[in-house]
């Protein structure tokens with residue numbers, strides 16, 4: 001057991017896929033081992049007040065960033081918090097809840113990296129950056145089916161929030177250790193969620209697995225679907241792991257073996273070999289379950305980092 005909980009941050013704009021990724025990782029690590037906190041709960045104003053004030057939920061002034069920071073510090077040292085609850089159905093606040101952190105804590109939300117104090121508390125920082133067209137499709141589907149909005153209302157909200165997205169949300173990408181971007185293949189711009197590629201920007205802010213052994217070898221089998229490239233992100237040199245939407249189970253398994261060489265106990269949590277594996281499964285907007293190997297690879301990499309950190313803390 002680690003001495004203190006391991007904190008994973010997942011930040012990105014609305015409907016960028018934060019909840020989907022958080023739940024997937026929690027299923028892999030075992031839901032009893034994971035506490036998920038959504039920072040929407042720290043909105044300063046309810047929906048009516050925001051409309052009256054003309055402020056969006058994306059604006060730092062619309063959120064209790066100081067309380068987020070304080071709660072992150074408490075969670076990191078294993079202490080409980082009394083957390084507010086924002087109710088997306090009513091647009092109001094429910095009574096707060098008492099939360100004791102489990103072994104792994106995932107904090108997902110809009111503004112998680114916007115203060116230095118908050119940034120310093122995470123063990124691993126992920127930023128989700130799907131192309132804006134894909135995010136808009138996901139948001140329209142999710143908000144019309146699950147949050148009671150009309151398509152016109154969602155489009156209007158996306159347009160109205162764009163200045164805040166640009167000023168406050170997207171700059172947080174620079175603070176992340178891993179930038180995850182699912183994107184549709186060029187030949188299928190009308191994407192199917194099943195075929196999405198993923199680009200994983202790996203900043204040298206945390207030690208990543210050594211992918212070169214399998215990517216640089218004469219392993220043409222793997223390189224047809226998985227490539228490691230040198231690039232720049234926000235002006236800084238990074239490695240980028242590109243996983244093709246057509247990647248096969250066998251190809252992802254090879255990467256899984258590589259990660260398990262470095263962190264053997266990874267296999268106890270996530271394995272494509274497992275009979276009832278949950279890895280790479282995503283519940284679509286209409287409730288159907290999709291299997292995505294690029295998502296499986298993303299979950300494997302993040303879980304690898306969390307388990308490695310947990311081991312370091314022992």
Ligand SMILES: Nc1ncnc2c1ncn2[C@@H]1O[C@H](COP(=O)(O)OP(=O)(O)OP(=O)(O)O)[C@@H](O)[C@H]1O
Nearest residue numbers: 014015016017018019020138142182193282284285
């Ligand atoms: N990797 C993915 N593959 C396919 N579909 C996805 C993926 N991630 C998210 N989606 C779709 O996008 C929708 C929005 O995702 P999600 O609810 O996870 O976003 P979010 O960032 O948590 O949003 P918010 O901050 O507004 O609560 C989901 O309902 C799902 O259908």
Ligand SMILES: O=C(CO)[C@H](O)[C@H](O)COP(=O)(O)O
Nearest residue numbers: 014040047057087088089091
């Ligand atoms: O960007 C969002 C993150 O989920 C929500 O729109 C934000 O939390 C405000 O909620 P609501 O749409 O219920 O007013």
